[in-house]
Amino acid sequence: MQNINNYNFSGKKALIRVDFNVPLDNDLNVTDNTRINAAIPTIKKVLSSGGAVILMSHLGRPKNGPEAKFSLANIVDQVSNLVGVNVKFANDCIGNNVQGLAQSLQSGEVLLLENLRFHRGEKKGDEEFAKQLSALGDVYINDAFGTAHRAHASTAIIAQFFPNDKMFGYLIEKEIESVSKVMNNSEKPVTAIIGGAKVSSKIIIIENLLDKVDHLIIGGGMAYTFAKAQGGKVGNSLVEEDFIGTATSILEQAASKNVQLLIPIDSIAADNFSNDTNTQNCSTNNIPEGYMGLDIGEKAVVENVACILSSKTILWNGPMGVFEMSKFQKGTEEIAKAVAQATSNGAFSLVGGGDSVAAVNKFNLANDVSHVSTGGGAMLEYLEGKELPGIAAILN
Ligand code: AMP
Numbered sequence: 001m002q003n004i005n006n007y008n009f010s011g012k013k014a015l016i017r018v019d020f021n022v023p024l025d026n027d028l029n030v031t032d033n034t035r036i037n038a039a040i041p042t043i044k045k046v047l048s049s050g051g052a053v054i055l056m057s058h059l060g061r062p063k064n065g066p067e068a069k070f071s072l073a074n075i076v077d078q079v080s081n082l083v084g085v086n087v088k089f090a091n092d093c094i095g096n097n098v099q100g101l102a103q104s105l106q107s108g109e110v111l112l113l114e115n116l117r118f119h120r121g122e123k124k125g126d127e128e129f130a131k132q133l134s135a136l137g138d139v140y141i142n143d144a145f146g147t148a149h150r151a152h153a154s155t156a157i158i159a160q161f162f163p164n165d166k167m168f169g170y171l172i173e174k175e176i177e178s179v180s181k182v183m184n185n186s187e188k189p190v191t192a193i194i195g196g197a198k199v200s201s202k203i204i205i206i207e208n209l210l211d212k213v214d215h216l217i218i219g220g221g222m223a224y225t226f227a228k229a230q231g232g233k234v235g236n237s238l239v240e241e242d243f244i245g246t247a248t249s250i251l252e253q254a255a256s257k258n259v260q261l262l263i264p265i266d267s268i269a270a271d272n273f274s275n276d277t278n279t280q281n282c283s284t285n286n287i288p289e290g291y292m293g294l295d296i297g298e299k300a301v302v303e304n305v306a307c308i309l310s311s312k313t314i315l316w317n318g319p320m321g322v323f324e325m326s327k328f329q330k331g332t333e334e335i336a337k338a339v340a341q342a343t344s345n346g347a348f349s350l351v352g353g354g355d356s357v358a359a360v361n362k363f364n365l366a367n368d369v370s371h372v373s374t375g376g377g378a379m380l381e382y383l384e385g386k387e388l389p390g391i392a393a394i395l396n
Contacts (some may be wrong), residue, residue: 001395002167004042004141013105015137016042016169017154019144019374019391020057020075028074035146036075038374042143042169043083043110049102052105052138052214055079056093056154057144058117066118076112085110093119102136129153134161145375148390149382150243159393166394170376173196178261178350178371182315183212187348191311193304193335196318196355199243203315203382205275206250208256215307217262219296219320219331220254223284226251226263232285235269236292251367259322262304268321268328275325283294295321296331308338314349317383318357323359332359340368352379 018039023031030036032334039055046053060070073089080087084107093113105111116122121129130153134140140162142148147155159166168176182190190213194202199222209216218226224237229247233276254261267284268276269291281297282288296304308314316339320331336359343349351360352373360366373379382388 002165004167004169004173006046007139007165009046009049009139011050011107012138012139013052013054013102013136013303014139015054015056015097015133015158016045016046016141017144017147017158017309018042018057018169019146020055020072020079021059022075022272024069024074028069030075030078033078033082035374036350037078038171039169040084041080041145042141045170045258046141047083047085047108047110050107051139052107053110054102054105055087055110055112056116056133057113058122058147059115061090062117062342065289066115070115070117071260072112072115077114079110083213088284090114094129103115105311116152116154123150125151125157127153127157130157131161134158139167141167142394143171144388144390145172145175145373145378147378148172148375148384148388149378151389154277156235156389156393168391168394174371175373175375175379175382178352178373179379181348182350183383186212187312189214189311191215191217191307191315192315193217193219193308193314193316193320193339194318195222195332197221197238198240198246199225200240202318203243203246203250205380208383208385209315210250210253210259213259213315215260215262216254217304217307219264219300219304219335220318222292223264223296227284230263230285233287234284235287235289236291237267237269237287238292253313260307262307263294264300264320265303266296266299267293268295268331268350270294270327273322275327277327277329293322294325295328301331301334304335305338308335308342309345311342312347314339314342314347314382316349316351317353317380319355319359323355323362327361333363336360336363336365340365343369353383354380
């Protein structure tokens with residue numbers, strides 16, 4: 001397999017699949033350039049090694065062909081500023097015009113293609129569409145982790161046209177390395193913190209983790225299905241009745257595998273799903289009727305923080321409570337701080353998948369953990385142990 005660090009890009013055109021699916025405001029200005037920034041090291045590596053760069057991405061969810069609000073023309077200036085090169089733009093991603101622009105591209109230059117999803121062949125994983133894209137470059141780099149779980153033309157199908165010239169960019173490399181540090185080469189003790197709304201969406205991850213971790217901290221809405229499975233009274237808390245059996249089975253598996261499973265001892269319970277409500281700190285197994293657990297309680301915070309601080313490897317997916325409301329953010333905030341503290345003490349920490357990423361950002365701790373994943377759905381599937389088509393296409 002080729003590697004971006006030792007590949008000779010001199011005189012070559014690198015076709016890089018990036019994830020520039022950035023949020024735009026009503027005036028079509030980029031409101032958060034995190035994803036563009038994340039691709040810069042890969043782009044700069046090719047340019048500084050004597051290559052030219054052709055960038056391809058999707059933006060939003062166009063339904064039937066081109067739509068101005070989903071045009072990547074809206075982000076050209078941002079990309080130019082961040083790369084430090086005047087980026088050229090092609091108003092389509094296949095066809096004669098683009099081919100001409102690609103052919104005349106010189107070393108050190110960058111060309112951004114129009115939204116891949118303006119063509120239906122992208123999401124369908126159409127081989128002919130992928131072949132036309134592949135004709136634009138000499139080497140293929142996949143650096144779009146956010147879409148690595150999709151077998152789209154530009155993320156997976158295209159790789160076959162570059163049997164000896166395909167590789168990961170730095171961003172995907174780091175994501176793969178981070179998951180591997182948690183799942184394969186982890187330094188013990190390993191702790192996974194799994195929160196969020198529902199058990200049903202996290203079962204496969206939890207079952208996959210039971211073979212890898214020493215401690216499993218459960219938080220968020222899903223904790224109440226576990227508490228009920230243990231015979232607790234959880235009032236009006238979120239419970240998935242259909243998954244009580246699953247929760248029981250997970251509790252049994254954890255016991256037989258010697259995994260310490262921490263269900264929050266206490267909870268912040270409220271009589272209304274709102275920030276403007278009455279709350280009380282009560283035992284998770286004894287939540288009064290009419291009240292629902294919306295955050296982990298004070299004792300649970302103390303127990304979880306101690307567990308996190310004693311860990312050498314930490315994975316965090318999903319908030320501990322309804323952290324979007326200030327009354328129920330404390331549990332998530334304290335956990336985020338503990339993960340940051342453990343990291344500064346030398347632990348490796350990966351925050352991945354959805355709302356826990358939003359949480360570390362909210363509490364300004366994204367720079368204090370080892371890695372914050374850029375791929376929500378992709379990270380979830382990766383942690384479930386699934387093969388991601390975008391990764392498999394490069395490895396195979
Ligand atoms: P997920 O996407 O499954 O990770 O779930 C994230 C969502 O779970 C967030 O929007 C939280 O507000 C919500 N959540 C966390 N704790 C609770 C809870 N105790 N009850 C209801 N929803 C919760």
